[in-house]
Amino acid sequence: xxxxxxxxxxxxxxxxxxxxxxxTPAPYLMTRVNARLSLSPARSIWSQVFSFxxxxxxxxxxxxxxxxxxLIILFSGGLGNNTTPxxxxxxxYEIAINVSSNYDLENQEP
Amino acid sequence: MNPEIITKLQNGDQSVFRExxxxxxxxxxxxxxxxxxxxxxxxxxxxEVFVQVYQSIGSFRNDSRFSTWIYRITVRKSxxxxxxxxxxxxxxxxxxxxxxxxxxxxxxxxxxxVVLDKKESSAVLFKAIxxxxxxxxxxxxxxxxxxxxxxxxxxxxxxxxxxxxxxxxRAKNNLKRILQSYYESHLQ
Numbered sequence: 296x297x298x299x300x301x302x303x304x305x306x307x308x309x310x311x312x313x314x315x316x317x318x319t320p321a322p323y324l325m326t327r328v329n330a331r332l333s334l335s336p337a338r339s340i341w342s343q344v345f346s347f348x349x350x351x352x353x354x355x356x357x358x359x360x361x362x363x364x365x366l367i368i369l370f371s372g373g374l375g376n377n378t379t380p381x382x383x384x385x386x387x388y389e390i391a392i393n394v395s396s397n398y399d400l401e402n403q404e405p
Numbered sequence: 406m407n408p409e410i411i412t413k414l415q416n417g418d419q420s421v422f423r424e425x426x427x428x429x430x431x432x433x434x435x436x437x438x439x440x441x442x443x444x445x446x447x448x449x450x451x452x453e454v455f456v457q458v459y460q461s462i463g464s465f466r467n468d469s470r471f472s473t474w475i476y477r478i479t480v481r482k483s484x485x486x487x488x489x490x491x492x493x494x495x496x497x498x499x500x501x502x503x504x505x506x507x508x509x510x511x512x513x514x515x516x517x518x519v520v521l522d523k524k525e526s527s528a529v530l531f532k533a534i535x536x537x538x539x540x541x542x543x544x545x546x547x548x549x550x551x552x553x554x555x556x557x558x559x560x561x562x563x564x565x566x567x568x569x570x571x572x573x574x575r576a577k578n579n580l581k582r583i584l585q586s587y588y589e590s591h592l593q
Contacts, residue, residue, distance in 0.1 A: 310526075
């Protein structure tokens with residue numbers, strides 16, 4: 296008995312939209328649309344470009360590109376720069392030997 | 406919709422925009438209302454749709470009907486708003502304590518176009534429609550509230566006719582299941 300009632304209610308619910316009239320928006324919609332249009336400027340080509348550039352996927356690709364360039368520069372030894380890291384400590388000592396200190400100046404042998 | 410009006414707007418004739426708004430406002434508002442079930446939000450969506458129509462009229466190609474294009478914009482914007490609302494509700498502080506949305510929320514939406522003696526039943530039905538997956542919801546609303554044929558719905562949703570038929574069947578079965586559950590707990 297209860298299930299019969301439930302079935303009846305379900306059928307009523309499913310048929311409740313029969314004969315439905317369209318809902319209508321509040322009056323003066325055009326005025327409100329024009330107000331929104333005046334607040335939002337038309338999208339120029341530049342705004343579309345910047346809108347595309349602000350996407351997270353674009354930022355991520357840009358970051359990857361910068362990292363790639365950095366890696367290329369790092370492993371190719373820089374932009375035509377032939378300097379090599381200082382590996383020869385002798386050069387350091389050579390510089391140190393030639394440096395004169397106040398002690399040396401004061402104690403120079405005639 | 407007179408094709409000349411669309412061509413004039415594409416050519417920059419602003420005065421015909423009013424004719425487009427006047428001619429399409431009911432279908433846009435009614436569709437948005439059916440999906441979002443909130444008059445304030447539906448009003449916002451309606452305005453946004455026409456703003457986009459105005460700004461994007463240049464991209465409208467005559468490969469589909471103008472009404473199809475407007476329905477697509479309306480459905481997309483309505484679903485976007487719905488997703489934001491659902492996320493906000495899920496993040497609500499009470500949801501954290503009570504584990505999500507309360508399925509016993511009272512029916513809260515009355516479509517203004519429903520016949521008077523069917524208001525109560527329709528409110529329960531709209532509550533059930535709210536629980537449908539998005540695609541089923543859209544297909545059901547476009548058919549029942551806007552009276553679109555399955556082919557027209559297929560054009561709007563960019564799916565096949567068979568897909569729309571399947572969506573309608575699944576929507577109806579899901580609605581029956583939801584209504585069964587509702588009336589089991591609410592009928593004495």
